[in-house]
Amino acid sequence: MNTAPIGFFDSGLGGLCIRDAVKKLLPHEDTVYIADSANCPYGNKPAGEIVDLARGHVRTLLGKGCKMVVVACNTATAAAIDTLRAEWPDLPFVGMEPAVKPAALRSKSGVVGVLATQGTFHGRLYRETCARCARKTTVLMCVADEFVQLVERGELDGPRAETVVRAKIEPLLAAGADHLVLGCTHFPHLAPLMTRLVAGRAELVDPSAAVARQAKRLLVARDALNPAGGQMHAFIRTGLKVES
Numbered sequence: 063m064n065t066a067p068i069g070f071f072d073s074g075l076g077g078l079c080i081r082d083a084v085k086k087l088l089p090h091e092d093t094v095y096i097a098d099s100a101n102c103p104y105g106n107k108p109a110g111e112i113v114d115l116a117r118g119h120v121r122t123l124l125g126k127g128c129k130m131v132v133v134a135c136n137t138a139t140a141a142a143i144d145t146l147r148a149e150w151p152d153l154p155f156v157g158m159e160p161a162v163k164p165a166a167l168r169s170k171s172g173v174v175g176v177l178a179t180q181g182t183f184h185g186r187l188y189r190e191t192c193a194r195c196a197r198k199t200t201v202l203m204c205v206a207d208e209f210v211q212l213v214e215r216g217e218l219d220g221p222r223a224e225t226v227v228r229a230k231i232e233p234l235l236a237a238g239a240d241h242l243v244l245g246c247t248h249f250p251h252l253a254p255l256m257t258r259l260v261a262g263r264a265e266l267v268d269p270s271a272a273v274a275r276q277a278k279r280l281l282v283a284r285d286a287l288n289p290a291g292g293q294m295h296a297f298i299r300t301g302l303k304v305e306s
């Protein structure tokens with residue numbers, strides 16, 4: 063059990079930032095990552111469809127012997143994590159939560175911007191997080207589905223990426239946001255470009271490290287840390303051949 067890998071899935075390459083944060087914090091863990099590029103994007107799919115896809119990924123990861131599943135996708139967490147936890151009660155799951163709380167706590171202007179997909183904004187988790195953690199903060203929502211395509215194409219910079227990113231963040235900054243929450247796991251891949259365009263006017267809030275810490279907490283609580291692995295990192299991309 064301890065030497066079993068940690069499983070991850072996302073609609074594509076976005077969740078690799080979560081996998082990498084876990085690798086950094088837990089260098090002795092092996093990992094299996096599913097990039098569901100054949101079905102990307104998830105952002106505007108009906109929740110029921112995402113639940114079905116998520117179930118399939120969990121089965122694949124269990125087939126690879128995974129001891130834990132990290133849902134490295136905000137949209138899939140919003141749509142499916144309750145169902146997954148109910149259907150696999152003995153399997154530890156780690157999900158994504160938009161980092162509204164740290165942004166609201168640190169904000170001096172009292173305005174924060176959240177960049178995420180439509181699916182994430184429609185989820186119960188997002189509404190509850192805002193209601194719980196940001197009562198005195200103005201939270202501006204920005205659906206930034208276009209960023210997902212940029213990341214899937216590997217277009218992390220350049221004039222076209224700049225135009226797309228600027229069009230989303232400038233209105234948030236103009237409305238006084240001093241923190242921008244990266245509420246989709248694809249978005250940290252655009253952080254260098256965003257940091258340049260934001261030019262000191264706001265802080266980016268990336269939850270990747272916090273998610274890795276939560277994965278560690280769950281493994282420690284189950285006494286399930288791998289003492290000596292970390293050499294095996296498998297990558298499965300749907301729609302393409304299996305790579306490793």
Ligand code: DGL
Nearest residue numbers: 073103104105136137247
């Ligand atoms: N990476 C995903 C997320 O965190 C989903 C992006 C998409 O497929 O729309 O929400």
